[in-house]
Amino acid sequence: MVDISPAKKGAILAIIGSILWGIMGVTCQYLVQNKGLPAMWVVTIRMFFAGIVLLLADFFIYKKNFFAPWKGRKNVIQMLIFSFITLMWVQYVYLSAVRHMNAAMATVFVSLAPIATILWMSLRSKSVPKFYEILCCISAVTGAVVMATHGDMTTLSVSEEGIIYGILLPVFGVIYTVQPGYLMKNFRPSNVTGWGLLLAGTVLLPIVQPWTITETVEMDTFTILNVVYTVLFGTAIAFWTFLASLKYIKPQIAAIYELVEPVSAILLSVWLLDVLYQLPEFLGTLMILCPVLYLSLVHKK
Structure with missing residues (x-):
């Protein structure tokens, strides 16, 4: 057996x-x-079912302290903020960005x-950033501008939204990053994330009423498979594996490996969705990802 x-x-x-x-x-x-599904529909389905999967996995693996995050007033308040502000709106803003840009650009902006x-x-600390941090910020912001304008400062390559x-x-x-x-x-990250996802998804269900979407959108087999992937692999398993990595490596190291996410999104968007990703977009991406990588390496030391 390999060690x-x-x-x-x-x-x-x-x-x-x-x-x-x-x-x-x-x-x-x-x-x-492509299918025209509302961002909030995807958010609701993703959070509700991924929350169930994460909590089931957490329960059967650990079998203790399952309700620990809900004990104590401070914990409850933090959980409600995490669920309804942090998780819910992060998901909605990301999916809305994907809708108005594309997956590649949205993921780079997340970086x-x-x-x-x-x-x-x-x-917050009323301190001046270090010189190299300022340079990294300038590079990243410039990269974002290059991506948004396609290198032409007089036009926008994406919508105002x-x-x-x-x-x-x-x-x-x-x-x-900060709130949770x-x-x-x-508490266990898998337990906290599972509860946060499930709570927000449960509250959104009667508001969004995702079961009515079949009246306006044809839910063919390929669409359903995309939804299943988004819930099971793209949310539940992705969260689980990434959070599990923190048992073995420091968050700063994990952040470096996390840069694989925008790279994979770019490659797949160009390959599968025929997204136009030309020289200005690649230069902008490098101007964002390279400073982030550098900062991760510096803070690792």
């Missing part, structure tokens, strides 16, 4: 999770662009979150 070191286990799990997320971006693009986090932490959601993505990325820190530190 795999903890570092390799963590790397494999983080990369698998990131690839599954990248593929999910493409399946979501097919659902919201701006570490840059936005640096700015937020500097403001796409720009708005593109700006919101790293903002909500900061919230997703207390919960993730004190």
Whole structure:
């Protein structure tokens, strides 16, 4: 039997999770662009069923402290914020960005979150970012502008709605990084995430009424398979594998492997969805991902 070191286990799990997320971006693009499914419909289905899968897996694997996040007033408040603000709106903003841009560009804009986090932490601590952090921020923002304008500063290559959601993505990325820190530190990430997804999905069900979608959208076999992938592999298993990687490697290291997500989303979007990804988009992507990679390596030390 092959003996795999903890570092390799963590790397494999983080990369698998990131690839599954990248593929999910493409399946979501097919659902919201090609099939015309509302973003909130996908959010509701994804959160409700992925929450059930994660909680079932957590229960059968650990068999203890299943309701721990719901004990204590502080925990309940944090869980409600995590569910209805952090998870729900992160999912909605991402899918709306995919709808108005494409999976490749939306996933790259998500990668701006570490840059936005640096700015937020500097403001919060009333400190000036380090020089290299400022350079990384300038490079990443310039890369985002290049992608949004296709290299021509007088025009936009995406809609105004796409720009708005593109700006919101790293903002909500900061919230997703900072807000659940207390919960993730004190409880199992799989348990917290499962409860958060299920609660938000359950509340959205009677509001969105996803079962009525068959009146306007033909749910053929291929569409259903995309939905199943999005829920099972792109959400539940992706979350599980990536969170499991944190048992073996530090979050800073996992963040480096997470850069596989936008790369896989770009390659699959170009290959499967015929997304036009030309030189300006590739340059913009490099201007965003390279600083993020550099910051991850620096903070790793």
